[in-house]
Amino acid sequence: xxxxxxxxxxxxxxxxxxxxxxxxxxxxxxxxxxxxxxxxxxxxxxxxxxxxxxxxxxxxxxxxxxxxxxxxxxxxxxxxxxxxxxxxxxxxxxxxxxxxxxxxxxxxxxxxxxxxxxxxxxxxxxxxxxxxxxxxxxxxxxxxxxxxxxxxxxxxxxxxxxxxxxxxxxxxxxxxxxxxxxxxxxxxxxxxxxxxxxxxxxxxxxxxxxxxxxxxxxxxxxxxxxxxxxxxxxxxxxxxxxxxxxxxxxxxxxxxxxxxxxxxxxxxxxxxxxxxxxxxxxxxxxxxxxxxxxxxxxxxxxxxxxxxxxxxxxxxxxxxxxxxxxxxxxxxxxx
Numbered sequence: 001x002x003x004x005x006x007x008x009x010x011x012x013x014x015x016x017x018x019x020x021x022x023x024x025x026x027x028x029x030x031x032x033x034x035x036x037x038x039x040x041x042x043x044x045x046x047x048x049x050x051x052x053x054x055x056x057x058x059x060x061x062x063x064x065x066x067x068x069x070x071x072x073x074x075x076x077x078x079x080x081x082x083x084x085x086x087x088x089x090x091x092x093x094x095x096x097x098x099x100x101x102x103x104x105x106x107x108x109x110x111x112x113x114x115x116x117x118x119x120x121x122x123x124x125x126x127x128x129x130x131x132x133x134x135x136x137x138x139x140x141x142x143x144x145x146x147x148x149x150x151x152x153x154x155x156x157x158x159x160x161x162x163x164x165x166x167x168x169x170x171x172x173x174x175x176x177x178x179x180x181x182x183x184x185x186x187x188x189x190x191x192x193x194x195x196x197x198x199x200x201x202x203x204x205x206x207x208x209x210x211x212x213x214x215x216x217x218x219x220x221x222x223x224x225x226x227x228x229x230x231x232x233x234x235x236x237x238x239x240x241x242x243x244x245x246x247x248x249x250x251x252x253x254x255x256x257x258x259x260x261x262x263x264x265x266x267x268x269x270x271x272x273x274x275x276x277x278x279x280x281x282x283x284x285x286x287x288x289x290x291x292x293x294x295x296x297x298x299x300x301x302x303x304x305x306x307x308x309x310x311x312x313x314x315x316x317x318x319x320x321x322x323x324x325x326x327x328x329x330x331x332x333x334x335x
Contacts, residue, residue, distance in 0.1 A: 017299050251317040
C-alpha cells in the first residue's frame, strides 16, 4: 500500500527580535564589550592561550572566575581582568555581536545574557519543536477551539491518536552569528500606559531574518489541517488582538506582511496558550501576579525598513524603537 505524504518548504521571517533559549547564560565574566561590539570568546581557548603566555596570569584567571561567583561587584567583568593584566590579545575564538545602540539604557552595560540555542557545530538554529509548538497554539485556538478533549498523544487503554504526530517539522537550516543581536526585555502596561525595562537580556534573531524549515504531512487529514494554517493564523492574530493588543496604543504592535506567528521566549502568555480556556489562577500568585490581561512584551532595536509591492515600509509604527518580542510571519510552498 502506497504511503501518503506531502512536503513543504516553510519560511519563517522574523519581524522583531526572536529568542529561542537553551537554558544557559553568559555571565559578565564570559563576554566583553569593546569598540561597539560584544565579544563572546571561547573560554577554554582563552584559558589555554593565557597560560601559554604567562602561567601566573592563568592562575589569576582561575581565581577571577571563582571569585564572587554568586554576585556582580566591581572588577567582575572579563574586560576588567584583561585590562588589569595587560592582556591585549582578543583572538580567542567564539563570536562577536555588533552593538545596535538599544541594548540597554547604558551603552555596553548588560547583566547576564541568555544564550540562543545552537546545534552541535555551534550554529544558531530554531528547533522544529519550537515552530511546531507555535503552529499547535494556532490550531488549538482556532480549529480545535470548540472541542473539550483533544486526543493528542498516548492515552491509557486507548488507541494512539495524535494528529500532530502526523505532521513532521524539521529543525531549521543553520543560521549565522551575524543574524544575532542582543536585546532587553520591556513590559508595556495597559493599566499604567507605560513601558518598563527589565534586567533581562537575550541573544535574539534580528528582524527580517528568513529561517527555513521542511514540513511533512503523513496523512490526508493532517495535510488538510496544515493547509488551513495560513487562514487560521490570521484568525488567531485577531483573537490575540482582541484579548490584549487592542488594549494598548496601535503604535506598539506591528502590522503583518504575510501570515502571523509568535514564538520563542518573551512573546507573552496569550501567544502560547488557549486564550479562551487558560487557567489564570496559575499566574495570579505572589509578586508576579498578573493584573487584568497582563503586559505586552516588547523589546528595542533600531528602525528597519523594507520594500513591499514597490513601497518602502517600516516594521514598527512608533518612534521609541519598540518591537513585539517574538513576532514573525510565515509562508510555505509544496515541494
